[in-house]
Amino acid sequence: MRDVQNELDTRNIPVDMVGVRSVTYPIVVLDRENEHQSTVGTFNIYVDLPKDFRGTHMSRFVEVLDSHNKKITPRNMSHILDDVRNLLKAAVAHLEVEFPYFLRKRAPVSFIGSYSSYRCKFIATKNEHFDFILGVRVPVMTVCPCSREISQRGAHNQRAEAYVQLRMKGLVWIEEIVEIVEGSASSPVYSILKREDEKHVTESSYDRPRFVEDLSREIVLKLEIDDRVSWYKVEVTSMESIHNHEAYACIEKRNVSS
Amino acid sequence: MRDVQNELDTRNIPVDMVGVRSVTYPIVVLDRENEHQSTVGTFNIYVDLPKDFRGTHMSRFVEVLDSHNKKITPRNMSHILDDVRNLLKAAVAHLEVEFPYFLRKRAPVSFIGSYSSYRCKFIATKNEHFDFILGVRVPVMTVCPCSREISQRGAHNQRAEAYVQLRMKGLVWIEEIVEIVEGSASSPVYSILKREDEKHVTESSYDRPRFVEDLSREIVLKLEIDDRVSWYKVEVTSMESIHNHEAYACIEKRNVSS
Amino acid sequence: MRDVQNELDTRNIPVDMVGVRSVTYPIVVLDRENEHQSTVGTFNIYVDLPKDFRGTHMSRFVEVLDSHNKKITPRNMSHILDDVRNLLKAAVAHLEVEFPYFLRKRAPVSFIGSYSSYRCKFIATKNEHFDFILGVRVPVMTVCPCSREISQRGAHNQRAEAYVQLRMKGLVWIEEIVEIVEGSASSPVYSILKREDEKHVTESSYDRPRFVEDLSREIVLKLEIDDRVSWYKVEVTSMESIHNHEAYACIEKRNVSS
């Protein structure tokens, strides 16, 4: 049977990235409390394609993914990318996977427990070097400092999301990023709040107003003093309660000292 | 050329609705202030297919749509559905179109003007009878009455959306539904708010706290006394600032008196 | 602390449904092969609210959900809804949960195994009666019969999705609905296909052309003769490769014989 993909391409144009997108697959990730957590990953996997070949072999991406038995850790992603490079004879392999990650959290006063979900992302690239980015989206509450200051009563507030991406020299847990963001916001959000909790969240958030600029800076202050973090990008998006649009702030570390 | 769609089907199963979905088309709708407004519609158009035919003729749906020169009004939709029924020899024709609709609005204190956008929907069905539903999504602000009551300072609030659907005996403008919803919420939202406006929105919304239950009931109170409204469905969804999920309330008129 | 929700409401308007939406929670569902499967659910949970009460107690929905230890089965959903009704003193409780469900599937010729994902939905309502709907979205391939017939070579084809919803008198597995749909389409889709598989899928699908009308009718033929099925709604949406819009067909069983 002819191998059309393997034929010589004379157009003289290398393809930077080629592969599969939006492959939904069951995965198991590391969990600080419980060792492992079963969840659902959505994968993009690519390689480079040299100018001389007409096409890549798309089936091999999912074959490699399937051969690793659902396990998705930073270390394992390096092995997956090695396998992808070998099987596809590629110089560079790239993998992105997004997944919901659950943490058990307690309400601040009643201590009632419930799960909070955080959308996480691993972004890995391997040529000679292995590059790994951890991304975590943390929903929080922000109270507007301007609204609080100028108003005689109340202050507009809303759900916001901080999306933190890190490159690391030492392991940083998803749980730690969640703690950094929740400790920097006006308040964490919770899946269950009894009345005593709601009173606490309302009052304590009113006492810690945060612009999107404030929240992004507070997060950066903590990342800057963490030796394990070699690069970060912090994006905060706030679903303004007084507008039908979002407020946004972004800070990215420029000089990567690794 | 064989007409496969037109062939006899012996499976003895009528198809309730068959047609095209997500057709994006430029449209012009009625505007109370400016007579007409150009916008972008996303259409679903269906007919019934009797048990004896294998398929419908999909190209004819867009042909009819195109022949009406972008004009989308309640009256015109009746004509479009007549044309669809005739061209496709169908007993029933159904059309849904969603579009963003813009209104010029002034900030409450500074009176600075800006556009607000509202996602609207027309849902029409024609057999012997013509049925028409107008749907309007209105973003607003809700302040939580419980949070305000139990807290010494502040009150959690958030953006919410009321989705109002109406059947009418007399014309109700999109603009009127917007007014009803915005007048029922803790506050309208705005595209531009200067500081004096933000103070006003913060304080006045604090003085008018609304659960999703309250907002849906307040809207219903106004629809109930409007002679032009023969049926309504009111849904309120609030993007809770203290949770990572939504609160929701729904009230539908049961006895349609027409 | 005042219980604002519990206060008397004098507006005289019952709320049909009120509750929480888009609560993401880890769940475990039944799996025909492996007994259980861990996945991620997105929940909407509602109750009715009598005219005399101002609000429902939103925290209790997630408390009930959390108390059931992730287990989501038809039987368990009945218990969850009982708990919701009791805790919220409601006449009616309603729960919807969507989740990705994974099946191990083999390529048709090479027999290489991989996971396929299917978005599923449970929709349950309980008053005196317990009503349960199972929904399964099955991606498949459809080859256009008209294109094949009128063209000298080739035939346009595309990914389509059948969304099947059932009410049952006896248990129907998700796996069985997948088999019914995949056996009715031009071809199943697969996560991994080697070249010999791709040849098989291409040729066999060319030999089984299906309009959206055909696919919906073929599925209905099988559901009609299944004694366990008391009601069905079958919707097929095809991402037409020759258009930038979708084709759609829908058949719903009218007379529920239970």
Place this chain on the structure above:
Amino acid sequence: MRDVQNELDTRNIPVDMVGVRSVTYPIVVLDRENEHQSTVGTFNIYVDLPKDFRGTHMSRFVEVLDSHNKKITPRNMSHILDDVRNLLKAAVAHLEVEFPYFLRKRAPVSFIGSYSSYRCKFIATKNEHFDFILGVRVPVMTVCPCSREISQRGAHNQRAEAYVQLRMKGLVWIEEIVEIVEGSASSPVYSILKREDEKHVTESSYDRPRFVEDLSREIVLKLEIDDRVSWYKVEVTSMESIHNHEAYACIEKRNVSS
């Protein structure tokens, strides 16, 4: 009234980008045939914020946007960004706007006319220099060369989308990018196709099979010889009819010769 945003910030962290997101606004863009076209834009507008200031003034972004009377052209975007920089005392201003753009297109054999919609994007940044990127998403049809080659009959095909982004030295119309992409694919897609057109599209696309790699390379071949194009990024995503995931290829010009 206190100007909280204007207060001194001592955290010593500049914010790279801060502003508003997802502002929906009516716009008018240039149209090669008809001079102007009314459509709907979704805007993100940002500035940099020096380390010494606590916050930006969010209302001014929409004020500037509103003051330009809906007109969105490359030249006008430069003026908008100047106004944003001046009003917000910023060194850098950034604006992105996405909008659907409609072209009148004729079916290939019957010549029946209809509108096709293309999602377009302008991305502009201004400091001392004005940088402008035009992005156009063009839906097309791709027939798989491997499937065609190895199969005795048929060939799997699907809707794909090419997303082309350009930096220009001379004006390139949206219309020209559409022509380049549609001329490079297996076939354009159309809103209306009669049977004679469907036969033509089926057969002609079968005669021009294209992998995502082929389509991206064919587009690049044409951009490479166009003197007006100083940089490009071409991404092709194909909604594989035989899989439940996408195939993807990306080529970006590395050496910008301007």
